[in-house]
Amino acid sequence: MSIDIARIASALDQAARKAEPLAQFSTSTAFSLEQAYQIQRASMQHRYADGERMIGVKLGFTSRAKMIQMGVDSLIWGWLTDTMLEEDGGLVQLKRYIHPRAEPEVCFLTRRTIDRPLTLLEAADYLEAVAPAIEIIDSRYQAFKFSLEDVIADNCSSSGLVVGPWSRDFAALDNAGVLLRIDGRLVQAGSTAAILGHPLRSLVQASQLLSRAEIALPAGSLVMAGAATAAEALHPGAHVSVEIAGLGESRFTCV
Ligand code: OOG
Ligand code: MG
Numbered sequence: 624m625s626i627d628i629a630r631i632a633s634a635l636d637q638a639a640r641k642a643e644p645l646a647q648f649s650t651s652t653a654f655s656l657e658q659a660y661q662i663q664r665a666s667m668q669h670r671y672a673d674g675e676r677m678i679g680v681k682l683g684f685t686s687r688a689k690m691i692q693m694g695v696d697s698l699i700w701g702w703l704t705d706t707m708l709e710e711d712g713g714l715v716q717l718k719r720y721i722h723p724r725a726e727p728e729v730c731f732l733t734r735r736t737i738d739r740p741l742t743l744l745e746a747a748d749y750l751e752a753v754a755p756a757i758e759i760i761d762s763r764y765q766a767f768k769f770s771l772e773d774v775i776a777d778n779c780s781s782s783g784l785v786v787g788p789w790s791r792d793f794a795a796l797d798n799a800g801v802l803l804r805i806d807g808r809l810v811q812a813g814s815t816a817a818i819l820g821h822p823l824r825s826l827v828q829a830s831q832l833l834s835r836a837e838i839a840l841p842a843g844s845l846v847m848a849g850a851a852t853a854a855e856a857l858h859p860g861a862h863v864s865v866e867i868a869g870l871g872e873s874r875f876t877c878v
Contacts, residue, residue, distance in 0.1 A: 626648075626658055632663075635662070642719055642720060642721050644764060644765040645764065648776065649770040659771075660836075663777075670704060675705060677702055677703070677704055678707075678844065679840070679845030679846055682828060682829060682846075682847065683779045684699055685824075686849060686852070687817065692854065697771055698828060700828075703847065707784045711874065714875070714876050715759065716878055717877050720782060722856070724855055725757050727850055727851060727852055728756040728847045728865070729756065729867065731750050731752070731847075733844045738839035738840075747793045753789070753796065754787045754788060754789045754873070755867040756786045756873050757787075757865045759782050762777060763777045785874070786873060787865070788870075790871070796823065797815070799870065800866075801817075805861050814851060815867065818848050829846050857877050858877065860876075862876050863876070
């Protein structure tokens with residue numbers, strides 16, 4: 624099957640840069656999961672060439688709640704860059720996004736290079752810290768609708784990231800309550816156990832995916848485990864906060 628990887632990658636980059644949505648590709652051209660990751664990689668190469676810096680990886684669809692909300696059934700992964708970082712407790716400018724949504728995340732900071740598949744028992748030993756976080760996802764596709772291939776090509780809707788206080792309390796991750804509030808109102812509630820049974824399993828998955836792709840993740844990288852609950856749409860003025868029991872809180876205000 625022949626598809627124009629470079630053309631799709633630049634169309635996605637432009638859509639992100641202009642904050643203008645585009646039509647899904649998979650509805651007009653069928654492409655494989657492998658080709659979707661090739662598009663994702665091509666798009667990231669453009670962005671690195673334009674000066675963005677890779678700061679880590681994210682997993683998506685690691686919980687039933689997310690798979691059900693988006694109508695997909697497999698785990699996906701994408702890349703985080705420095706331009707996605709928003710300040711904890713700060714203001715987030717919505718105009719640089721198309722139709723942003725917020726979701727609660729567990730964010731890990733790695734302590735050692737990850738260059739082979741890890742076991743669950745080894746996972747914590749590769750970590751420096753963990754933090755409650757909020758991911759701002761923003762699909763480049765119209766109406767936030769996509770196939771698995773489309774969303775992978777679109778770097779898994781990666782867009783913004785707010786990281787709360789770091790700690791080394793990995794034991795707190797065991798079935799901890801996850802709360803997403805907007806304007807003080809509880810809009811989503813879940814548990815860290817919804818993330819593959821335990822968020823450390825996301826690190827194990829990330830190590831396997833990286834190893835299969837023959838990429839080593841340097842020490843000091845972020846790994847986002849995937850949301851435990853569905854995501855919520857953002858509007859100007861919204862105060863958004865995520866609390867993970869035992870880990871604390873992360874927040875921002877939309878302008
Ligand atoms: C894709 C990103 C999924 C997660 O945590 O499951 C994701 C999307 O929902 O648009 O980040
Ligand atoms: Mg996410």
